[in-house]
Amino acid sequence: MDRTELVDLLSPASLRLLDSLPPYDSHGDVLKLVSDLRKAGHPSDVVSAVLNQSRLRAKATVKFGEFAERMLFTEAGLEQATRLRVAALHAGRFAGLSTALGRPPRVADLGCGIGGDAMALAALDVSVVAIDADEVTATVASFNLAPFPNASALQADAETFDLGDFDAVWLDPARRTSGHSNTTRLTRSEDYSPSLDFAYLLATRLPLGMKLGPGHDRDRIPVDAEAQWVSVDGQLVEMGLWFGALARTGIRRSALLLTHDGTHELTAPEDSADVEAGSLGNYVYEPDGAVIRARLIGDLARSLDAHMLSEGIAYLTNDRLTPTPFASAFRVLETLPFDEKKLRLALFHRRIGTLEIKKRGVDVDPATLRTRLKLKGPESATLILTRAAGQRVALLVERVR
Incomplete structure (x- = not known):
């Protein structure tokens, strides 16, 4: 939005028109709405400005809730x-x-x-x-x-x-x-x-x-x-x-x-020291990004009576589920081969057609791997690709809700 568009938008008539528009529908017939507004006598520059604000107000609902309905925005703002x-x-x-x-x-x-x-x-x-x-x-x-x-x-x-x-x-x-x-x-x-x-x-x-x-x-x-x-x-x-x-x-x-x-x-009071790495347990925990960036993984691990799955990798593990808001918990179902051909065959036998892939500490592109696995079947699953005790592992898990 430049200065000219803002001037057009801030007139009382333009603001009344903006507030009178129906809720923005990205799948609606925008061309028809533009045509109707032009036939009603509204200048084309005003129509463009108010429709852009209507779109931004709808987008802003995620951040501002109902307050977005009475605010103005720039795209970058x-x-x-x-x-x-x-x-x-x-x-x-x-x-x-x-x-x-x-x-x-x-x-x-x-x-x-x-x-x-x-x-x-x-x-x-x-x-x-x-x-x-x-x-x-x-x-x-x-x-x-x-x-x-x-x-x-x-x-x-x-x-x-x-x-x-x-x-x-x-x-x-x-x-x-x-x-x-x-x-x-x-x-x-x-x-x-x-x-x-x-x-x-x-x-x-x-x-x-x-x-x-x-x-x-x-x-x-x-x-x-x-x-x-x-x-x-x-x-x-x-x-x-x-x-x-x-x-x-x-x-x-x-x-x-x-x-x-x-x-x-x-x-x-400071970054927390990591806990030691240990063997894979029945559960794996993925700390929230805020916990990882704050370097409080060690404190979280101690609260869960958990240990690192591998040194320097932000996955924790233990044998007993401990609910926490600070991490997503996954129940370990099976350890699969960390080999693409063997992994494809294992997933085929399990009829897994929808696969969420999570990874840390391994050089894998989940989107590319998902394509190469040629998934087919009615089942869904989550796969964690990471390291345990320094070795690459593929863990078939289910998310604990």
Whole structure:
């Protein structure tokens, strides 16, 4: 979305038209809808703008739920936006500053994007000013924050914005190339905007929280920061860094899981030491990505009375099932030959036509292997390709629900 499209979209008539559209249907007759809107007298540029927003609102439901129905988006802004459920947890940390301050904190949201985190902050009575260097993005954020009297958005440079009146900072550095669509991910943290050097220096002055990608280089995590990896329904979505009064005492590593049945967290003062490897048991556990990235596999293993299946590989095993929200459990049915021809024959005899392939520690492309196995039959199964005691193994397992 460029400036011209945004101007067209923000007219009262365009917004009324957007809100009047039926729910977006990707399989519907878009051409007919366009034709009907044009026959009703709506200009073609307006029709294009509102239909694009209707599509983005439908897509945004995954992150924003029903709030998406009254928001505006850019393609890139939606892709980078924090899920509202996660943003609410971010906001909770800032709201906690109220006790020490004796009033709601005043927070600067630097690199606010479309304003998702700022919305969550404002909803918890935190006073927030959202800043973005891009004019279109800042305007979209201003629209999304309009229902909140304690929130506003400005176009400004994050690194030069005056923070003299603020109690804390939330920072979401741009980790993609500039633009509103068709952006690409920046691979070097030195290219982030605002820069990490700016953020780390700012953290020595003010309580600061920062969102980074979950695969961020762990060697660049400051020793005084609390690092928290967040997983939503099994999908690893971010790493948060917390400094000063926003970091929790005694916690430097955290794996936070948001699932359909609640919130679960594993914490530690540092990376946990791995447990020793041992023999294959009746069950194999695959830790959640947040646990793996936080390097808390050892603590999880001790809680399960389990050991590593092989040194350096993130699979655990034991003989007795111990339910945990921090790992997927699989019951071991059989150990099959780690040989493609023998494996194909074994699966053929078991009439397995649908196969989930999981792998760690072995050089195998699951999609290519699945094709070469020529699967046929009514049965389904899960196959784990990995190492046990340093040797390659193929484990036929069933997922424990």
